[in-house]
Amino acid sequence: MAAPIRLLTALVPALFATQSIAALFPRSNETTHLAALEACNQLEGLLGSPLVQSSGPSYETAATNAWNLQNSEYQPTCVVFPTTSDHVQVAMKAIYDARSQYAVQAGSHSAMKGWNTVQDGVLIIFSNMRNATYDPVKDSIVLQPGVHWHDAVTALEPFGVAPVGGRVGDVGTGLLLGGGLSWLSPSQGYAADTFKELDVVLVTGELVTATATNEYSDLFRALKGGGNRFGIVTRYELSPVHTGTKDNKTWFGGMMIFNSSAEALLNATARYVREVDDPKAVILVSLINIVVGEDLVPFYLVTPFYNGPSLPDDIFGDFLSIPAVSSTLGPMSYFNVAGTLGLGNDRGYVQHFGASALLGDEDLFLDAFNHWMDFSVAYKDNFNTTTLAFTPVPNSQIQAGRAKGGNIINPPSGGFAAVQIYEQFKAGITDIPQDVQGGIDVLFDQIPPSPGLPLYLNECDSRQKVFESYGDYELLKQIYAKYDPSRFNVEHSQGPVGL
Numbered sequence: 152m153a154a155p156i157r158l159l160t161a162l163v164p165a166l167f168a169t170q171s172i173a174a175l176f177p178r179s180n181e182t183t184h185l186a187a188l189e190a191c192n193q194l195e196g197l198l199g200s201p202l203v204q205s206s207g208p209s210y211e212t213a214a215t216n217a218w219n220l221q222n223s224e225y226q227p228t229c230v231v232f233p234t235t236s237d238h239v240q241v242a243m244k245a246i247y248d249a250r251s252q253y254a255v256q257a258g259s260h261s262a263m264k265g266w267n268t269v270q271d272g273v274l275i276i277f278s279n280m281r282n283a284t285y286d287p288v289k290d291s292i293v294l295q296p297g298v299h300w301h302d303a304v305t306a307l308e309p310f311g312v313a314p315v316g317g318r319v320g321d322v323g324t325g326l327l328l329g330g331g332l333s334w335l336s337p338s339q340g341y342a343a344d345t346f347k348e349l350d351v352v353l354v355t356g357e358l359v360t361a362t363a364t365n366e367y368s369d370l371f372r373a374l375k376g377g378g379n380r381f382g383i384v385t386r387y388e389l390s391p392v393h394t395g396t397k398d399n400k401t402w403f404g405g406m407m408i409f410n411s412s413a414e415a416l417l418n419a420t421a422r423y424v425r426e427v428d429d430p431k432a433v434i435l436v437s438l439i440n441i442v443v444g445e446d447l448v449p450f451y452l453v454t455p456f457y458n459g460p461s462l463p464d465d466i467f468g469d470f471l472s473i474p475a476v477s478s479t480l481g482p483m484s485y486f487n488v489a490g491t492l493g494l495g496n497d498r499g500y501v502q503h504f505g506a507s508a509l510l511g512d513e514d515l516f517l518d519a520f521n522h523w524m525d526f527s528v529a530y531k532d533n534f535n536t537t538t539l540a541f542t543p544v545p546n547s548q549i550q551a552g553r554a555k556g557g558n559i560i561n562p563p564s565g566g567f568a569a570v571q572i573y574e575q576f577k578a579g580i581t582d583i584p585q586d587v588q589g590g591i592d593v594l595f596d597q598i599p600p601s602p603g604l605p606l607y608l609n610e611c612d613s614r615q616k617v618f619e620s621y622g623d624y625e626l627l628k629q630i631y632a633k634y635d636p637s638r639f640n641v642e643h644s645q646g647p648v649g650l
């Protein structure tokens with residue numbers, strides 16, 4: 152979704168200078184502060200500079216790196232820049248021993264306030280662990296946690312392979328821990344379903360390697376949807392998809408832009424979600440309002456792709472029959488597909504996500520749209536853009552995940568749409584105003600998930616009960632209790648609720 156956002160933010164003038172929000176962070180209690188200082192002092196002794204920084208240019212860059220402006224205003228007590236798993240072990244043990252608050256940051260794209268940074272605590276940032284490699288003998292991709300999807304896809308393309316990763320280039324590997332919705336998902340499952348082996352630093356600092364069959368197979372499963380709650384992953388070994396190189400134009404698709412026809416697009420999307428179950432087909436439908444003065448300007452972006460020579464009419468015909476204002480449809484390599492939405496690396500705005508999940512039903516889709524429009528109109532003065540996006544999760548994706556051993560999200564069989572509700576706030580707004588927060592809460596009540604469907608962790612509001620919506624919630628809780636019996640993570644790190 153980021154390419155349109157970058158495009159859109161260019162259209163929207165910066166109305167306000169960013170004001171200091173130091174006042175938003177009153178000194179947390181003294182114990183927290185002292186614990187963080189103790190951890191940082193110990194780490195400065197054990198790892199030294201430049202791996203540990205409490206001020207200076209590297210510190211400032213790291214502390215202000217987050218995509219969501221809210222997360223770039225925190226001031227961690229120190230930042231750790233590991234280059235090896237050992238460094239992460241040392242950091243985690245010091246954090247654990249000192250009972251310090253902490254956070255982990257990979258690609259920085261979490262929209263949830265506080266999930267990838269920390270005030271009065273230790274931030275572990277993976278900006279110095281960014282390799283993506285392919286081992287043809289094992290037929291494995293290995294990613295270090297700091298790599299961004301554009302860089303991973305670019306590094307691996309010459310080998311004719313790609314990871315099942317994000318649809319926007321600047322996003323990082325945190326995507327994997329929330330599940331991961333990819334252009335390759337209909338045939339491969341959630342991105343996390345492609346895990347082969349994970350190196351994980353547990354809260355105590357112990358390093359374990361988890362696979363589907365070893366003694367850590369429960370942890371392995373929990374990491375396919377458990378977010379940042381189950382340990383710090385320092386190495387991802389993934390099954391590749393043999394997508395070919397840039398020269399292999401085996402896909403067809405691109406970007407279609409509409410400036411009207413919302414109802415026709417919603418009907419086409421609902422039908423697609425209900426009926427299409429072809430693992431070669433994938434689509435993202437984003438209905439966007441750009442706020443220009445007093446007006447909401449519709450900018451509807453549809454990106455259909457098919458792993459074949461054309462877009463089959465019985466799958467995409469409804470979309471193709473709606474008049475578009477522009478279209479880039481044509482033959483593509485997977486490399487082109489992965490680059491369609493651009494990098495999405497625009498920063499400097501408060502960003503807010505929320506999630507729902509709907510069965511493919513025209514009335515449900517129209518109802519969601521109408522509520523979202525009412526919300527967008529009511530609070531438009533706050534926004535650059537509002538977005539209602541639908542990612543179909545076809546049955547083929549769910550079954551592909553099960554065939555690979557299953558994940559902790561464990562959706563019911565049958566297709567549904569992951570629904571993302573997203574607002575980008577105007578420049579100068581540094582936190583979500585209370586009245587808008589109230590409007591968001593009402594909107595969530597108005598667009599509830601269809602019964603039994605999981606919410607998507609990577610597109611949720613931090614207060615939404617995502618874990619509770621998982622098919623394997625009870626198992627998730629058991630696994631958490633086993634690996635973190637003192638509940639250190641939930642008490643010392645922001646992240647999903649419900650454990």
Ligand SMILES: Cc1cc2nc3c(=O)[nH]c(=O)nc-3n(C[C@H](O)[C@H](O)[C@H](O)COP(=O)(O)OP(=O)(O)OC[C@H]3O[C@@H](n4cnc5c(N)ncnc54)[C@H](O)[C@@H]3O)c2cc1C
Binds near residue numbers: 266328384
């Ligand atoms: C512009 C944009 C486009 C997006 N497109 C997609 C998409 O196509 N498909 C999709 O599925 N999602 C998408 N998302 C959502 C995305 O998956 C989440 O924002 C995801 O959390 C981003 O991961 P990150 O590494 O960039 O972010 P970060 O904020 O660095 O990390 C996200 C979370 O994971 C934790 N974490 C990260 N690395 C580790 C680690 N190694 N060990 C333990 N915890 C860790 C962090 O603490 C944080 O809580 C998009 C988001 C944005 C903003």
